Amino acid sequence: MQKLKSNWLWVLLAFFAVLPVVLTNNYYIYVFNRGFANAIAVIGLVILFGIAGQISLGHVAFFALSAYTSSILAIRLEWSPFITIPLGVLFSCIWGALLSIPSFKLSGPFLSISTVAFGEVVRLLVINLEPLTNGPYGLYNIPPVVIGGFRIVKELHWYYILLVAMCLLAVLGLRIKNSYIGRALAAIREDEIAAEIMGINIRRMKTFAFVSAAFFAGLSGGLYAHFAGYLSPEIITGEQSFNLFSMAIVGGQESIIGSLWSGIALTIAPEYMRFLQEYYIMIFSLIVLLVVLLPWDTLIEKAESGSKREVKAVEYRS
Numbered sequence: 001m002q003k004l005k006s007n008w009l010w011v012l013l014a015f016f017a018v019l020p021v022v023l024t025n026n027y028y029i030y031v032f033n034r035g036f037a038n039a040i041a042v043i044g045l046v047i048l049f050g051i052a053g054q055i056s057l058g059h060v061a062f063f064a065l066s067a068y069t070s071s072i073l074a075i076r077l078e079w080s081p082f083i084t085i086p087l088g089v090l091f092s093c094i095w096g097a098l099l100s101i102p103s104f105k106l107s108g109p110f111l112s113i114s115t116v117a118f119g120e121v122v123r124l125l126v127i128n129l130e131p132l133t134n135g136p137y138g139l140y141n142i143p144p145v146v147i148g149g150f151r152i153v154k155e156l157h158w159y160y161i162l163l164v165a166m167c168l169l170a171v172l173g174l175r176i177k178n179s180y181i182g183r184a185l186a187a188i189r190e191d192e193i194a195a196e197i198m199g200i201n202i203r204r205m206k207t208f209a210f211v212s213a214a215f216f217a218g219l220s221g222g223l224y225a226h227f228a229g230y231l232s233p234e235i236i237t238g239e240q241s242f243n244l245f246s247m248a249i250v251g252g253q254e255s256i257i258g259s260l261w262s263g264i265a266l267t268i269a270p271e272y273m274r275f276l277q278e279y280y281i282m283i284f285s286l287i288v289l290l291v292v293l294l295p296w297d298t299l300i301e302k303a304e305s306g307s308k309r310e311v312k313a314v315e316y317r318s
């Protein structure tokens with residue numbers, strides 16, 4: 001199974017490595033860049049929700065905290081993004097650890113409400129701390145990443161940087177999932193009391209899950225800020241959190257590789273469906289519902305069993 005997942009990761013990397021050949025429009029490359037950034041953020045949500053079972057509907061707050069922290073330090077103090085992005089990720093992780101505290105006592109809808117509240121608080125702070133964040137006007141002229149005197153500003157350069165980063169972080173996510181920590185998180189999701197009886201430190205594992213989610217979302221936000229060059233409070237809306245949550249569900253709650261495909265697909269799909277005008281939101285929502293509600297596991301099992309019977313029949317006739 002692990003080898004199969006690695007193969008899918010190589011397929012994803014190879015497919016997107018050659019895709020820019022047919023993408024002649026820079027805007028579409030930018031959309032794919034956003035898809036890669038979203039996919040990185042969704043990896044953390046898969047660990048937090050899919051594996052650990054902790055519902056988070058304010059995931060985009062970690063994204064925004066890191067993005068704004070890195071941008072403000074780069075603009076005001078003129079620090080290098082190689083310093084500001086890690087500091088932004090660290091700031092997000094600190095808040096991830098703090099947000100894990102309610103999960104010690106809350107679960108289900110009560111925990112989800114606390115994460116929604118956290119996301120809304122971050123959004124309101126970004127809007128109202130105008131001297132620091134420029135409020136509703138947003139931050140602009142965010143310095144790009146500079147490597148050896150070379151300014152990385154072209155969409156195609158960011159395309160390959162984000163693609164490689166996404167694949168490396170997917171490997172990290174798979175390592176976490178298949179480690180003792182991943183199995184402990186899965187045990188907590190199934191039955192907290194049984195997991196605690198088996199010697200698993202519930203609070204430590206939940207804290208790790210929230211910090212991991214904040215790490216992936218924070219790194220995604222920091223990279224996004226420096227390739228987009230502009231930030232506004234629109235990236236912290238509840239709709240954006242719902243989009244990330246939908247990506248985690250559509251890709252398969254526990255699937256790291258699935259989250260990459262869904263993160264990219266659900267980012268670019270609305271752009272390619274705009275020719276439907278006012279109907280594209282309805283059709284897009286129906287597609288997401290079909291993907292979520294249809295019993296894909298059962299259908300795949302039936303298809304596999306059918307193909308095996310056909311192979312056996314051919315072998316028998318021969």
